[in-house]
Amino acid sequence: MKKNIVSKVAIVTGASKGLGAETCIKLAKEKYKVAIIYKSSVNEAKNILLQCEKFSSALLIKADVSKKKSCEKIVNIVRKKLGEINILINNAGKTKFVKFTNLDGLNENDFLDIYRTNVISAFLMSRACHKSMLKTLHPKIINISSVASLGLGSSIAYACSKGALNTLSLSLARTMSPKITVNTISPGYIKTSWHGSKKQVVKKAKIYEKQVMLKRSAAPEEVADIVMWYVKNPHLITGENIFVDGGLHLSS
Incomplete structure (x- = not known):
């Protein structure tokens, strides 16, 4: 029987920020060769x-991961230049900031656009890397979801897309077993430029922190530590979703 190779090659989508x-x-x-x-x-x-x-070899690839051919091209480039893929982190995401009460603020194209990036891209990349x-x-495949999947967040379309991503993770965990584990991380508010200017980020963080059990929001590196825990440790965990939200899911 042919043994599986030890490979430290990782792909991260949505990797520029x-x-x-x-x-x-x-x-x-950690000496992974990284495709950014x-x-x-x-x-x-x-x-x-x-x-x-x-610290290691790295590769920059500009691509639209919501398109099948782009995903296949990424995999071909990575295999040729870095080696066989061991880790896939589906982090690409987008939203449209619309209050939940503003039902006229979203149209069908908004939903489709958000779903392409937040859900379809994760499926296409997972299939291409399989x-x-x-x-x-x-x-290991790690999908970055959100506490918004509980019906929270920047818009109804975004919340729905993250709920769909969670279901995709469960489906892939079943489909890709027993060889590949598929897990999800659901952050709460992360202090990044995703939320606007520095002033807006601080303002929104203060509002969020009043709502959560631990009374604080996360820095990107804190959530990245949880990603790395998945990468390095749990060979016996699949289909799991870890909330990294300061306890917001407890009050939802």
Whole structure:
């Protein structure tokens, strides 16, 4: 029987900023070869590449992961330049900030656009990586969801998309067993530019912190630590969802 190879190659989507960027750096520090996937923030992505290259090999790929051909192209490039894929972190995400009470603030195209990035991309990347991952030892897929899946967050469309992503994770965990584990991380408020200017980030964090059990929000590196725990440790955990939200899910 052919043995699975020990491979330290990771792909991170939505990797130019925030949680994705911090995860790339932490992976590189653990000597993973990292494929940094971004769509538009080229300067930020180049900066993350430079930081990763201090510790390990890294690769920058501009791609729209909501498209099948783009996902397949990513996998082909990564396999050729870095090796067989062992870790996939589906972090690409987008939203439209619309209050839940504003039912006219969203249209069908908003839903479709958000679903393509938040749900379909995770499926397409997982499928594209599947065969390569099967060749490696203890391969893992980690999907970045949100506490918004409980009916919270920046808009109804975003909340629905994260609920769908959680269901996708469960489905993939069943489908890809016993070789590949698939798990989910659901952060709460993370202090990043996702939420606007520095002033807006601080203001929104204060509002959030009043609502949660632990009375604090997260820095990107704190959530990235949970990602790395999944990467390094649990070969016997699959289909699980960890809330990293300061306890907001307890009051939902």
